[in-house]
Amino acid sequence: MLATSERVELLEHAEQLAQMVLESDIVEQYQICLYKMQTNKETQEKINRFVNLKDLYEEVQRFGKYHPDYKRVMSQIREYKREMDLDPHVAEFKLAENDLQGLLDEISMQVGGAVSKHIKVPTGNPFFQTDSHSAGCGGGGSCSCSA
Template identity: 75%
Template sequence: MLATSERVELVENAEELAKMILESDVVEQYQISLYKLRHNRESQRKIKRFISVKDLYEEVQRFGKYHPDYKKIMTEVREYKREMDLDPLVADFKLAENDLQALLDDISVLIGGSVSEHIKVPTGNPFFDTGHSCSGGCSSGSCG
């Protein structure tokens, strides 16, 4: 791999793009929401409580409805997940995380598309992965 001026320029452009992303409002909002979430005792308590019952849930899943605590654990998992998801700081963090992911997906699609329209960019978003809009998901049979 020979370092040509073209490769050096590409690396410099990639570094500049990374710097622009890191300095964007989207990343700033993500970092702020992450900091708030990590430093809020009540939110952390809800998250830890959900994780502890999720571990029990995984054990119960091995035996299914025949596990003696099946109904209790299944109910607790849903309750604790709902409590965690409704926490304002968790919700803000998830929104910021989705916004950041959308930004990175858009950039990936732009870079891939500038090389060739046939390049597949794994974004995790069916709209970008298939190249056309897909309402309801591909399993619903609504893909074009």
């Protein structure tokens, strides 16, 4: 691949766009929430307790309801997940993460649409998937393939 002045200019614009995203309020809020979540002792205890139980959960899943600890593990995993998800720092982080993902999805749609209205941009968000911006084979049959 040859480095033409057009490619270099395109890469410079991409770097400028990335820098603008990094300097945005959304990324700043994401980093603040991530820091709060990672430094709060109680939040980390909830996350670690859930992660440690996940290993046992995966073992129980291999045997299903025939595993001797099936009911206990299934009940505990739901309880620990609920505790973790209801933690204010985890909840705030997830909201910030969704906001950042939304920004990145919007940028992807803008860039893809600037190239062609037929560009398929996998956003993972049904809000952005229209007929002209379908997700292809993973978009629920909108690509009309026979797969």
